[in-house]
Amino acid sequence: MSETNRRDMLKSAVAAVAFAAVGASPSLAAETVNLGVSIPAATHSFMGGINYWANQAKKNLEAQHKDLKITIRTAANATEQANQLQDLSTVNKINALVVFPFESAALTKPVANVKAKGAYVTVVDRGLTDTSAQDAYVAGDNTAFGRIPAEYIVKKLNGKGNVVALRGIPTTLDNERMDAFTAVLKAHPDVKLLDAKYGNWNRDDAFKVTQDFLTRFKEIDAFWAADDDMAFGAMRAINQAGRKDIKLIFGGAGAKDMVKVILDGSDPRIEANVSYSPKFIYDAIKLTAEARLKGEKLPPTTIIPSVLIDKGNAKDFYYPDSPF
Structure with missing residues (x-):
């Protein structure tokens, strides 16, 4: 758009x-x-x-x-x-x-x-x-915020794989996002949600939760983080652990640093995002x-409305002077 x-x-x-x-x-x-x-x-x-x-x-x-x-x-x-x-x-x-x-x-x-x-x-x-x-x-649109990543992950995994999720904090909007995400996965039973835990929309908390995921699950194909700060925290833990099995990391809200990664193609695990300004x-x-x-x-x-951000439209969502 x-x-x-x-x-x-x-x-x-x-x-x-x-x-x-x-x-x-x-x-x-x-x-x-x-x-x-x-x-x-x-x-x-x-x-x-x-x-x-x-x-x-x-x-x-x-x-x-x-x-x-x-x-x-x-x-x-x-x-x-x-x-x-x-x-x-x-x-x-x-x-x-x-x-x-x-x-x-x-x-x-x-x-x-x-x-x-x-x-x-x-x-x-x-x-x-x-x-x-x-x-x-x-x-x-919190329903779209959860649905769009789930649909993208299912498609990129060809309908089969292991997924973990980082939630925000206990709020009605977090429930809406998670319900929409899991509703898509229920229609694709070969895409398994291994666990979903609260990362409190915080990089450090997401880092710790991700460390736990990486210790407990030896094969993870995709991460969904319901916020870009949490996605960056997860990336730090994944990179430190040297895990190569993770094919896709999908955050949310269109943070300028995340949109820049999509624009530059600098991380093959990050191809898309969802808007929520x-x-x-x-x-x-x-x-x-x-x-x-x-x-x-x-x-x-x-x-x-919340919409998919990808290589084709990322320039329309990139605000380098914004604090977010």
Whole structure:
């Protein structure tokens, strides 16, 4: 998919949201929209991208709208995020919230408490365990994120081989990705999933999990890592172990360093990836802020497509100046 087509797709999605919002409710906006943004800290490169795009949204949108104030809080863990949400509600007195939950279950009640005090809530990416705690949900296509790698691996292995998987952390989106991945493999019983463990979207944790896989399994044909940071951690362990049996390593989210490998053809084990840009936090903040400034609501769910990245289109997904 070309950059132009992707931009057109996003413009269409935004237009559809705006159209759906018109007339959804009477003008309910406060005189000033006091928007809180709650996101995980930049503990790995994808979250670095999330932090970058959230701050870009604050800078751009506050300059465009005099009646908009955006307060961003970053948390190193779920407990800290829950405390920050309480402060945003009681101290900053927000009337709208865009939240990227650190974990799904642990943040559901804290987000529900913010909503109960009258704030409009948009949840991003990691869904809550109770959707009544939110007004809107914006995310990438996590089903495609799991399905596309599985289909690619099955095809490259000619329908037969051993696979291991590195999951993220326990969240609804991780479940969606894993369910979609395993659903494809179930249709190809000769492709065996030896194990799947959490690597916490972290290079060092993925390195340790991969070491365990390599010790326990003497023949592995393909690795699936549900994040490019974990894929790089797995590669380090595989290279240190000198394992030559692994034919394919498939990460995810289109990190610039991974896309560069695909562009250059510098590692024959890495041929493809799947898109999942952290820029969706910018889109979620923009959509929420502009809807609330008009006293409107978003559709219950907005999904931004995930697509296969390979040699043919990798240049359209390469952003060398991005933090991710």
